Amino acid sequence: MSSQQRTSWNVQSSTMAQSAHNPIRQIVDKLKLDPQATKSFISLSVGDPTIFGNFNIDSSANDAVIRQLQTFKHNGYPPAHGTVDARNAVATMVTCPEAPVTADDVLLTNGCSGALDICFNVLGNPGNNILLPRPGFSLYGSLATIRGMESKYYDLLPEENWQIDLKHMESLIDEKTCAILVNNPSNPCGSVYSKEHLQAILAVAAKHHVPIIADEIYCDLVFKGNTFYSMASLTTEVPILSVGGLAKKWLVPGWRVGWIVVHDRHHILDAVREGLLNLSQVVLGPNSVIQAALQDILHHTPETFYQETIEQLEKNTKLSMDAVSKIPGLKPVQPQGAMYMMVGIELEKFKDIGSDVEFSQKLLAEESVLCLPGECFTYPNFIRIVITPTVDRLEEAYKRMAEFCDRHTK
Ligand SMILES: Cc1ncc(COP(=O)(O)O)c(C=O)c1O
Numbered sequence: 001m002s003s004q005q006r007t008s009w010n011v012q013s014s015t016m017a018q019s020a021h022n023p024i025r026q027i028v029d030k031l032k033l034d035p036q037a038t039k040s041f042i043s044l045s046v047g048d049p050t051i052f053g054n055f056n057i058d059s060s061a062n063d064a065v066i067r068q069l070q071t072f073k074h075n076g077y078p079p080a081h082g083t084v085d086a087r088n089a090v091a092t093m094v095t096c097p098e099a100p101v102t103a104d105d106v107l108l109t110n111g112c113s114g115a116l117d118i119c120f121n122v123l124g125n126p127g128n129n130i131l132l133p134r135p136g137f138s139l140y141g142s143l144a145t146i147r148g149m150e151s152k153y154y155d156l157l158p159e160e161n162w163q164i165d166l167k168h169m170e171s172l173i174d175e176k177t178c179a180i181l182v183n184n185p186s187n188p189c190g191s192v193y194s195k196e197h198l199q200a201i202l203a204v205a206a207k208h209h210v211p212i213i214a215d216e217i218y219c220d221l222v223f224k225g226n227t228f229y230s231m232a233s234l235t236t237e238v239p240i241l242s243v244g245g246l247a248k249k250w251l252v253p254g255w256r257v258g259w260i261v262v263h264d265r266h267h268i269l270d271a272v273r274e275g276l277l278n279l280s281q282v283v284l285g286p287n288s289v290i291q292a293a294l295q296d297i298l299h300h301t302p303e304t305f306y307q308e309t310i311e312q313l314e315k316n317t318k319l320s321m322d323a324v325s326k327i328p329g330l331k332p333v334q335p336q337g338a339m340y341m342m343v344g345i346e347l348e349k350f351k352d353i354g355s356d357v358e359f360s361q362k363l364l365a366e367e368s369v370l371c372l373p374g375e376c377f378t379y380p381n382f383i384r385i386v387i388t389p390t391v392d393r394l395e396e397a398y399k400r401m402a403e404f405c406d407r408h409t410k
């Protein structure tokens with residue numbers, strides 16, 4: 001026993017834990033429902049399509065999981081980065097002549113969040129910086145902070161369908177930049193980038209030799225007139241870690257299956273590949289039963305399921321655009337995919353609302369409707385609407401929002 005014997009308890013939370021934060025929680029915790037409220041609560045705030053019961057996984061995928069469960073063969077530990085069969089299922093889904101991959105290029109992870117966590121950890125050291133979209137999904141900033149990395153935000157331009165301000169993005173790159181994160185289609189913007197825009201982003205990455213983390217969790221959830229291009233399919237030069245998962249396209253966020261696909265034609269990422277494997281071995285990836293069903297889920301879900309999901313999202317988006325663009329003081333930006341709509345608040349038209357947080361606070365208190373303020377996505381003066389509720393809930397929410405804005409505008 002050392003002479004410095006402890007004489008009392010003093011157990012602290014680590015500095016890493018202290019730096020961990022979820023800005024959405026911090027902001028949402030300040031928003032309070034009126035306990036006396038008589039109106040039913042409508043949440044347009046959570047990006048979980050299953051909440052309202054109108055978006056459901058295809059029954060064939062459920063059956064596939066049940067079948068695998070009943071074999072009694074998938075109750076043990078799978079390999080840390082996923083079974084060969086499950087990795088192969090992802091590889092054969094995403095491979096294409098422009099960006100060929102095999103099971104060796106795939107790691108399975110605990111949801112897409114788990115994939116992002118591993119990507120940030122493998123590319124960034126404390127003191128590095130990473131380029132993130134503004135507005136953007138708040139997890140990115142949280143992951144950078146706990147890793148001791150600086151988040152440098154590049155601007156998205158609402159008047160140009162949220163395309164990246166490429167000059168601004170390029171101006172942020174320096175010798176400490178470890179990656180550029182690109183989220184397409186986007187949460188919270190619902191934007192879908194054209195091939196030309198993605199190529200222009202890749203040209204900046206190539207010029208400065210910076211790898212890309214492509215968050216493509218909303219892949220294929222695009223509306224008529226738009227096409228989803230994976231970033232990897234548009235370059236042979238820039239190394240890309242592409243992340244995705246079952247959460248959105250297959251509507252099962254709770255199943256916690258995500259993946260990283262390594263696209264690296266020129267062996268630039270050899271050390272990173274080894275690092276990815278090391279990191280994946282610290283905490284095992286997704287559960288074995290869903291992995292066993294992955295081949296069926298990814299390759300045998302009927303095409304009609306995907307079409308119906310998009311049709312419903314598109315219908316809800318149209319309804320939302322029509323209703324919100326008529327509300328005084330609000331300016332929605334047309335989404336092209338995903339599950340979200342950003343709405344600008346013309347604060348100068350309001351007599352007693354000074355910020356997006358105050359807008360959300362008062363809307364919740366007076367109308368029992370919850371939307372996340374843009375502050376949650378480092379983008380003040382906007383709110384984000386999740387467009388997955390049922391039509392009747394959306395209509396009711398927009399009716400209340402219109403009454404609210406009528407009362408509060410000059
Ligand atoms: C852009 C984006 N990336 C990643 C994720 C995380 O997905 P998962 O639920 O698979 O962890 C989300 C979830 O909302 C998201 O919106």
